[in-house]
Each structure stands twice: as structure tokens, then as C-alpha cells.
Amino acid sequence: MFDGLKKVLRKIDADYADIRYEKKNVASITYNGRELKKIGENFSDGYVIRVLKNGGFSSVSFTKEKDAEQAIKNAVKHAEILGSKSKNETKLADVEIFKDNFKPNLKEDPREVDIDEKLEILKKYNNICLNHDRIINTTMSYFDLSRERYFLSTEGAEISEELVTTGISGRIMSKDGNVIQNVRAGVGGSDGFHNIRGREEVFEKKKKIAIDLLNAEPVKGGTYNCIINPSLTGVFTHEAFGHFSEADIIEDLPEMRKKMQLGAQLGSRKVNIIDDPTMPGQLGFYRYDDEGVKSRKVQLMKNGKLVGRLHSRRTAHKFDEPVTGHTVAEDYRYAPIVRMGNIYLQPGEKSFDDLLKELDDGLYLLDAKGGQTAGENFTFGAQYGYVVKNGKIKKMVRDINISGNLYKTLKNISAVGNDFKLGELGGCGKGQMNRRSCHGGPHIIIDNLIVGGV
């Protein structure tokens, strides 16, 4: 494999170039209600070339080998144009060069499991969800996805690594009269098919929530102190904070960049945040990123102070900060961008009961339902919640969307629980989809969250 790619690389007249060839295998099965909607296994492949020339950095992607020459011509020309127009020359931070062939340690390789068995397991979980007269529909999908990556650079890197992701995820829809509710359910991981087996209880629990939500009251819009569960802590950490730890996001936002200076006290002293793609067995695991840099654990926030940032080689040089190995692509269609791996808020010391007592009155919000940010403002949904009165969990509430300002919210984290959980499934769409985006943390209390009710 490397020999053919080397030949292509040799044709590029540039200061630096790399090529990534990827084979992608996808198995997918989907049920809609009791109806099997799709099933199949597919293979596709393609190339990405990046070129640095005269201070300009450009990328091309193509699927047919015969298009390589034209693609290279475009990449070199574009790099030259960018170089001539930019005020500052683009450079890549120096990194250690690796030659490695890394295969992940899979407890059970999903590619060796027959598709009929995958279908059976999916069907079983789907039937669990459907087995109630108030459940009107489900969308339940199985997927396994492998990226077999070959990376070569003119600096001598020669790396191959496989990333295999497996998951079952879906939505359960319940209905009573005019009220329709839906809840998400999912299991999965990056270390094998065993994550999929024996997970009936997850779907049983979520079905019950979908049914209970029919009798819950819509939450009243307003400002509340809230306990959020690890799933929501993860989404907050990822959406509201994590994206602004990505150097490529803030590099062109001068105002944001001023606020996100290393050393700035941004959060309450209770907040510690880490991104660590090296955590074995976790969804966001990888050894090398898509520019051949070895991944490492990065402390992003320490006692509320910003102490680290996620970088590509380009942004690390531009910011004059250490390279972190966080540059990842969705697949062969994309040049890599700065991404989170496993990001989490570090647990503290409070038990869940302590948190309830401390909250006294407010809301207990659980499980994420999508999130989005624009600058310092974020919005994300919670699948369900409860009113808390005098430190006791009371009635269930629904239709919950939370909105806030990153800096105010980081300062408003008033207590951090001692439990810890990371997500099993991800899906971060920063221009490209990252199925291995993983986040989590403990239960925490955030004061003064804006909750939009209907």
C-alpha cells in the first residue's frame, strides 16, 4: 500500500506534502417501527492530499486514482495562491515522525460477526422498545464502521491505523392524544462488538421514560439552578467549552481569542477539564491523528483557569503552543480539522445526595438531546427532567432546552459530583461528522441556567 502512495507523493513539488488513503467499510441496518428499512455492507475508498508551499497550505480530495495528477496540480496552485495572499506564512509545528502499523485491541471484531446476528440483536432491542401500546414508532439503527487509514508524509511518516466503531442508536416515540414525545437510546463503543451484546436494560429504561414523558408537564420557561447528569455535563463540556478549545475555531475570532488566553480564569475553581484520546477502550480513542501526530492527554482547564488548547500542527505553530494530536477527519472525503477525542469534566467530591441538598429548589435535567454553539452562546436539549423541591426529586418535566453563555455558565458551576461516566456514542458535526466524539463527566450543579419552555 505504502509504495503506491509514495509514488504519488514524489510527484508533488512542495515544501511539505502528505497523503492519506482510506478504505472505509460500513455495515448498517435500520428499523422503522417493526419494518426493516435498510440493511447492507459497503466499501468505499479515496484520497486526501495536503500541500504546503511558499507559506500556503491547501488540500484536495478525490476518489479515483486517475484524478491524482489533476488534484495535485490544484493543491499546489491553491497553496501558492494562499501563500501569496496571506500576511503570515503558514508553517507546521515540528513533531516526532513515526513509522507504525497500529491495530486497535478489539474484544470482538464486528467485521467478523455475521450480519444476520447483527440484525437479530437490533431486532431484539427494537422489539423491547415497541412492546407497549403507547409506543407508536421507533427508528433503531445498527452500524459498524471501520476506517483503515494509510498516512504518508514527505517528512518520512508512514502510519497505518484502523479505527473501528460499533453502535446501536435510535429514537423511541410515544404518543397519547395529541402529545408526541421522543427519547434517544443507544449503546456502542470503539473497542468491539461486545458493547452491543446484553444491553436490554438500556432500552427497557428508555422505553419507560418515553411513556412517562406523556404524563409529564412541559417545563416552565425561566431561570433555574439545575443539577445536570453526566450525559448533559458531557454535552456542556463539549459544546459550550470544548469547541472553543479547538484552535481552528477561535483563530479567526479575535474577540474570542482575547478571552481564551491561556492563564485566564474563566470558570469557577471547581472546574477541571481534560481531553484525552489515549484512554483505552473509550469511544474517542486513537493513537495517531490524521496528520500523523501521536495523541496525548491535554489538561484544558485547571481550577477554572484555561491551561491548554487542542491543536493541529498548523495552529500549534501559529499560536506558539504545543502540538496535541487532535487533528481528525471524518473519512477520505475530508482534510482533517481540530477535534476533541475524549473530553470530560473531572469529578469532584460531592455525592448525588449532597448535590440535591445543595440545590434545594431547582431542576434535575437528564440526557442530552442535541446541542449547538455560536461563540459564547450555547443551546442544548435535555431528554427529560424533574422538579426538585427542598432537596427532593418531585414531578417529571419535558420539552427542555437550555441556553446560556459559556463564560457565565463556567463561573456558575457551583458543585461537582463524585461520579463519572463517558458517552458510548458520539456524533459531532463540525463541518464533518465525528462518530467517535466522546464526552462525559460527573453530575454537576449549574446556577442560573436559562430554560426555554413552550
Add this chain to the structure above:
Amino acid sequence: MEKLMDIAKKHADQVEIFSIDKTNKSLKYTNDIPKDLDYKKSSGISIRLIKDGKIGFAYTKNLRDRKQLVENALKSLKGGVEAGFDFPLTKSIKNLDTYSDKINNISSEMMVKEAERITNKISSRGENETLAVVNASESSLRIINSAGSDLATKFSSYYASGNIIMKGSASSIGRMFVNKDFKKMPDKLLNEVLNLYNQSKNPVEPNGGKMKVLFMPSSSITYLWRLLSGTSGENLYKKVTPLADKINEKVFSEKLTIYNDPTNDNLPGARSFDDEGVKTKSYKLIDKGVFKKFYNNLNYAHKLDCEPTGNGFRSGMWGGDEVTLRPSPSVSHLRIQKGNSSFKDLISMMDKGIIVEGVLGAHSGNIPNGDYSVGMSPGIYVENGTIRGIAKDIMVAGNIYDTLKNIVAVGDTNYFGHGGYVPPLLCENVSVSNK
């Protein structure tokens, strides 16, 4: 493709082959610097087989091994996905003007020059944080099936946009311009961006409550997503639409008329057939507030025992890679009938309200029910017909089946937004919550 058809026909009752080739060049210009200049070229082919009422599907990017592709589709067929429909024989389709060969003349240098021009227009001599995007693409697509259809089309598409970032955030005010080949983005659009930004710079913290909300085309996804969920034949079949028994009933304000408008070739991307070879039609989904029609593809038309509407497209919730997707009901050419209120008129009608230029969280919440609850990205506060400034820390929430009943006025200009070609919509009595 013909060879692949011959191999596949031996194993199945019906065969459909879809192929696409795409080239895309895009330039992103941030502040006064060209940031990314990317080139992508991709091809792909996908196949659907029907045998004994079951359907199989497979795709690849490189057709190195035709037999392997057919085998993958056959394996998928074994799963037992039901298909009651037949691939159609479609002939004598309307010729649409979708391709300009001038698209090939757009050089990277021209794109840089245009992005520089856009930036200069809106940057106020470098004072504003700006983003300009220029994109040129072309694609050709062909569908053949065993019923004898052989349909092909070629498109060219060009777009440019100019945005000013609200200071201290990543939210922005912007407009987009589209065409079939290169054309300078009109100054009128760029002046709109600059004027609105200049009027909205100062942060304000309005009180919450029920008020008027002006959904700009850039935030139309908020209601369109829910509306397209409600009018989908797929959701009718799944029984998750509140519109199930509401055909020919008035469900929205009479000011709202929505078209499925695929054959309008004034805009790029017009189509006379959909991604499964069904002839497309322009028709009304909503006519003066009256719900007219569920849109569907071959599969759901069969399940619902009605005629296919030509809305079978290979697109996903987040766009996606056509060949890897199966056709699903989709309104890819949505247009809302414009009204007669200028932007100025609309603002003057707002005693108190929010101009929603962009939203956060349009994709979360109870979409089938029509509920939305979105953060502002940004939202601009208006009082007594005057723009006061960017509204901090607020959310706009409601249910589209209420909100779209309460349309006060419709803007007199259509713009490209996420999800369609739409005018600004001014609605009243919408809930705004704040800190």
C-alpha cells in the same frame, strides 16, 4: 453502467443504477485573509435490486469490481427489506436549463478576487470581523433502470456569501447569493448585511414575554424542519404527524403559501426527475394556509397507496454523500410565496420583538410535534419599530402549528436560507424567555 446492469439483471427482477460525478472548489476568506481553498472531486455509483418484493442496495466509489458490488446488493437483499413498488419507466422529461459551461471559467484567482471584494464591502475598513465564502461546483448524474429509463442531467452551481461576525461571539449576520455560474454578489445584499450589523452592534437585555418574532431566511430552518416533518408521507405512514387527517383544512395563516418547486430553473439545481427516476412536479404543499399534500417517494407512495410526488431524493438530515444514501421523501426545492412588506415595513410593525437572524438548537426538541425552543445566533431586539441591538441571553420557543397561524406579514423578497428559498416571516405572540 450498462455492463453492471447486465450482470445485475441476471440476479434480480428489477435493477436501478445511480451514478454521480462531482467537482467542487471552495474558498473561505476570514477577515482579510484567504483561509481555505479546497478542491474535491468524487465519483460514486449505487445499485438497487428488487427480487420477490424485497429490495437490496449497495454503493461504491470506485467501480473496480462490478460483481462485488452486485454481490453486496444481493447480500443486502437477503435481509428482507420489503419493496412493493416498481422502478418506473420515465420518458420525455422536461428539458431544464441547469448547466452553464461558464462554470469552468471560474478560476481560483477570480474566486479570491470576489471574496476580497465582498470582504471590502462589509468590513468597514477592517473594523468588522468578516467571513466570505465563494463556491463553484458542477455535477452530473445518471439513472438507468431495468424498466428502460435512462435519465441524465448536469448542473452547475455557484454561490457566494458575506457575513459579519457579532463581536465576541461566533454568531453572524449574513446573506447568500446563488447562481448557475459566476456573477458578482449584488451590492444590495452586502449593504443589507452592513446596515443591519451597524444597527445591531450594541448588546441589550430585553425582558421576556410574548412578542413579535421576525424569522429571517437564515433562521427559517426552525419552522421548515418541523413543517417538513409534518407534511412528509413517511411520517404520515409512521403516524407521527399532527397533519394526518388535515388535508384541505386550514392549518396556518392564509398569508402562508409553500411550494415544492423543483422545475423552476431560474435557480441552480432544478430537476425534472428525482433520484429514483420519477418525474418531478411543482405543486403547493400549503395554499393560503390550507394543507394540500403529503410529499413522498416511490416507497411511501406505494405504502400509502397514492401516486409518487417525485420527492425521492438521496439526501440526509445533514446533507450527505448521495451514493451512500437510499432515496427518501425530501423537499429539496422548497419555496415560500413572498408577500409585500419590505424589511423596513416589517420592522415598523414590531412594537416589541426579535429579529431572528440565526438559531442554535433547531435540530433538538420535539420536531414531530412542531415544538421548537431555540437560542439566538444572533437575535436582534426591536422596540417601537426601531432596532435596539443584539439581544443577549434569550431563547425563542413555541410550536409551529401555533406560530404559523399567527403570521402578521410576509417579506417581499426571497432569499436562500437553510432549507429553501424563503422570505422573512413576521409572527406574533411568540414566547421569548430570558435571564
